[in-house]
């Protein structure tokens with residue numbers, strides 16, 4: 001029950017402004033989703049799967065947009081990575097192994 | 110064995126999603142592993158009421174279409190242990206919920222050890238509402254003390270008794286009446302149907318009376334189910350309803366207008382004020 005006190009008291013006077021903030025995000029998403037091509041959600045998920053193979057991500061932070069201008073379309077993807085700074089050696093270890101193995105093979109051959 | 114509970118009403122906007130969120134959370138608070146499933150395809154809102162809208166990646170329809178696993182789509186509630194949310198899809202294809210698909214997902218939830226599966230039904234008596242109630246073991250009929258809501262509740266009771274899986278097998282669905290947005294002051298002034306009136310017309314056992322309360326709007330603003338606000342009248346009324354659902358005896362509260370004492374009348378009663 002403590003938690004609830006925290007949630008509510010943090011901005012006790014103004015839960016409406018919290019509602020507005022939350023709605024702006026949801027509505028922006030929704031409007032975008034209405035105009036996107038049909039393949040978009042699937043493409044987005046597949047891209048996420050690929051990224052997740054290499055680094056830890058929080059997919060709720062993803063923003064992906066397709067901007068259509070008169071003469072070109074731009075796909076913009078923004079995704080903060082969970083780790084503060086991604087270095088080559090901080091990539092998920094399971095992915096390092098096959099890489100090392102692959103390198104070895106090259107040497108051997 | 111999982112118990113599947115549909116929260117339904119026929120009429121729109123009577124408090125199904127508010128009630129699904131509160132009761133599902135209440136069951137989890139009482140230690141039962143619970144999933145709340147949003148059946149309102151195209152008009153998802155449970156995620157907002159539960160405050161998990163930013164964590165939706167996959168949804169119910171993705172799981173039915175095998176584009177995601179159930180595990181990927183279930184959102185674990187961050188505040189309440191034992192609680193999971195399965196969001197609805199925003200697709201415009203309203204037939205996206207196939208009966209076989211829904212059954213498979215419900216079975217998988219049951220096999221996963223969920224004790225309660227709360228189905229938040231869309232309004233109406235179309236496909237989505239039928240899918241939400243078809244597999245139910247129990248039904249919570251959310252009703253407002255108002256003529257069209259009571260009539261629609263009766264209509265949905267008829268559908269439960271003829272079109273649900275249990276009905277088809279000659280078994281019965283446990284039915285509970287949940288009277289929401291109740292205003293005792295207006296009832297005592299004779300402006301609003303009273304509990305006894307509605308009970309008499311629908312002839313369904315009363316699970317609870319949820320007063321019309323400012324705490325509900327506040328809870329939805331911040332995305333936390335109102336039952337987590339134990340100080341509020343609506344929150345405690347939902348808590349009582351959960352106890353009754355679990356078979357406990359609880360006297361009904363918030364049915365009668367609170368008689369304000371002199372001090373309260375001067376300084377204003379805070380806790381149980383109704384809108």
Ligand SMILES: Nc1ncnc2c1ncn2[C@@H]1O[C@H](COP(=O)(O)OP(=O)(O)OP(=O)(O)O)[C@@H](O)[C@H]1O
Nearest residue numbers: 121122123124125126127232290319320321322325
């Ligand atoms: N006890 C209550 N006191 C005050 N307001 C309430 C109460 N219960 C519900 N409401 C308000 O009523 C509105 C409808 O509630 P809700 O979304 O839960 O209904 P619903 O039956 O799920 O609607 P729909 O049929 O569109 O799915 C919301 O604005 C909600 O805040």
Ligand SMILES: [Mg+2]
Nearest residue numbers: 125126149154
């Ligand atoms: Mg609803």
